Amino acid sequence: MELELNRINVKLPEGVAPFTHITRNERSGRKQIKKKEEDIAVCECKFDPGKPELACEERCLNVLTNTECTPGYCPCGSYCKNQRFQKSEYAKTKLFKTEGRGWGLLADENIKAGKFIIEYCGEVISSDEAKLRSQTYEAQDLRDAYIISLNANYYIDATRKGSLGRFINHSCQPNCETRKWTVLGETRVGIFATQDIYVGTELAYDYNFEWYGGVNVRCLCGAPNCSIFLGAKSQGFQEHNHVWEDGDDRYTVDEFPLYDSAEDEPLDKVKVTDSTIQETLMTVKTESSGLNNICFGYKYKSFSGSVSARATGNVKSEVKEGDQNAIIVSGPRTNDDFNNGLDTSSAKRAAKRLSNRKQKLFGRRQVNGKRVAQLFASKKVQDELIKCEEERSLATTKLDSVYDEIRPAIEQRERDSLGSLPTNVAEKWIEASCSKLKADFDLYFAVVKNVVCPPPLTNEPNPDP
Ligand SMILES: C[S@@+](CC[C@H](N)C(=O)[O-])C[C@H]1O[C@@H](n2cnc3c(N)ncnc32)[C@H](O)[C@@H]1O
Incomplete structure (x- = not known):
């Protein structure tokens, strides 16, 4: 019954691959655990009937700790404004077709900085299941990746079931970010505006891909500071491509073509052939929130033809043994590699x-x-x-x-x-x-x-x- 309520009918534009629209994560084989009363976080807000707009606003103890109030326990009762995930209080958004990046989501109203935009919903799955599914999707030739990490052991897969949040693309100059919230004892991921966003603007957050091997995937976000390839800022990518700090003579940058400036070499000059399609596996970790989002990419197209070399001046920190941020896996990863990258908590x-x-x-x-x-x-x-x-x-x-x-x-x-x-x-x-x-x-x-x-x-x- 609960799941039935969770699914809603949303009319999608023609051409969007079908998926089940949900407004709450689904967990197969695991019932929602009811929290013990003593574990429920109750805020200390004092409800003022003369100022209902102040009920659980930004100074609410629960809001400060990214926790939603629990209905029936909040001193502000039905006036509580801190139940946005539970009540699906999303900003107005609209799907649109991008150039080269599939579908995207744009603001259909002005959105203030800090506002909750939408939840990234999907099926909550284990890391083993996530790996299996990513391989299956790859075999099915699905190009877009929708699996992100929820915490060290669980992932959200929005491939088959999800909210419109699944359509938000990556940008190197984002206007939103993902944040983890605790809602009725469970961790959920929301997308929040990091600046005022005007109606008609595309929503985008920095996927912060951690590159784990495979081909270099061209980023088409168009931002002036674009890192050109998805995951180019990650240590794995930089080491694989030998982008070292200026003055480090262990490798010669010139030998390793990396930088393909969109201005120098327009996209249409870059040949894309089916035979160059390869697998790539990426982690998305969200800087601002410390979220550690794994995104399984697959069947990305690599570019044949040469790309011009350029030292980007990226800074590389020393790789130390046991440094979780320094895992480099070229080609398909083993289970160990897979788990290694995830064991560290976001904090x-x-x-x-x-x-x-x-x-x-x-x-x-x-x-x-x-x-x-x-x-x-x-x-x-x-x-x-x-x-x-x-x-x-x-x-x-x-x-x-x-x-x-x-x-x-x-x-x-x-x-x-x-x-x-x-x-x-x-x-x-x-x-x-x-x-x-x-x-x-x-x-x-x-x-x-x-x-x-x-x-x-x-x-x-x-x-x-
Ligand atoms: C979560 S989906 C975003 C929605 C997707 N565009 C769609 O049509 O369903 C992530 C995928 O979108 C594409 N994508 C997102 N941002 C991109 C970017 N800046 N450049 C190139 N492709 C991008 C990639 O294929 C990526 O795997």
Whole structure:
């Protein structure tokens, strides 16, 4: 009976491959577990009949922890606004045909930043089942991939059953993101606007594909910062294609064609032949929410003909043994490879990303401003560079302390199996990172400026009498 209610009839445009439309995940062979009363998260909101619009708004304790209120337990009763997944309170959207990316979804009304747009619904399946299904879909020649990861052990497959959320395409410059929410004790995935979206705009989030082998799939999102291939930002892809940090002479980038600029080489010049169709397996992990979405891609078309080489300046962090983010699997993956990539909780990944970022920020070879200052004859320039270096040192210390300060929050979320970091925590990190980058920039700029345009020699006293 419950499942019957879950399925709804939605009229689809002609040409859309049929699927069953659902508004709640389906779990075959597993009944929804009823939560014990003491486990139900009840917020501390005080309902004010004079201000019903404030019932469970953004300061509600449950909202702050990405948890929906449970009907019958919320102090705001039927006024509670924190049951959007349960009530399918979706934004108005419309299907449309894209150029080269199949169907896409666009906003059919103006959508405010932060608004819940739609749930990514589908069948909840185990990792073994996900692997099996991806192989079956591949054998059936299905091109589009709809399997994303829900957590370390489960996946959502929206291939046969899903909501309109299954039509949202990837963009390297997205206007939405996925977030995990706990709804009546179960984890569900929602798509949220990250900026104001105007009616008629295509909705897109960054799939953040983790590349696990197979061919390089051309990304057609059209964003100016497009990474050109799906998964190109992932470590697996970069290592396979030998895109190393500038100055790393282990590999010569020129030998490994990677970059195919759409401007340099229009798509129609790139031959696509059926014989070049190969399998590819990808992970989609969502940066902003720490979600770790596996997406099984299959039967992507590879491009024959040469592609022009270009070092993209991508940064590669060192591969360490046991580093979950450093799994590279070329060609079909084994079960072990498959599981390895998934065992880390999203919070751990968030922590690892922060830690990687920290390593990148602190571990990179740096210009020592004080030492460079000694190379200049002018005392004025020396003072300027020393000041920049001091400011940079302060920014580094601040970044370091912010990192230590937010670490407990990351670990707490890891213990609670929560995905996204609170906005105030993320903001702190971003602010400190930006100050550090600015301080770096100021120093480098001062060096370059004084090399290119040295100040005129004056009678200033000799700094080294
Ligand atoms: C979840 S589906 C999105 C809906 C799909 N376009 C459709 O028609 O059903 C994901 C698939 O869409 C295609 N796709 C999504 N974003 C893309 C992009 N930026 N460039 C190329 N193909 C994309 C890929 O085939 C991918 O496997």
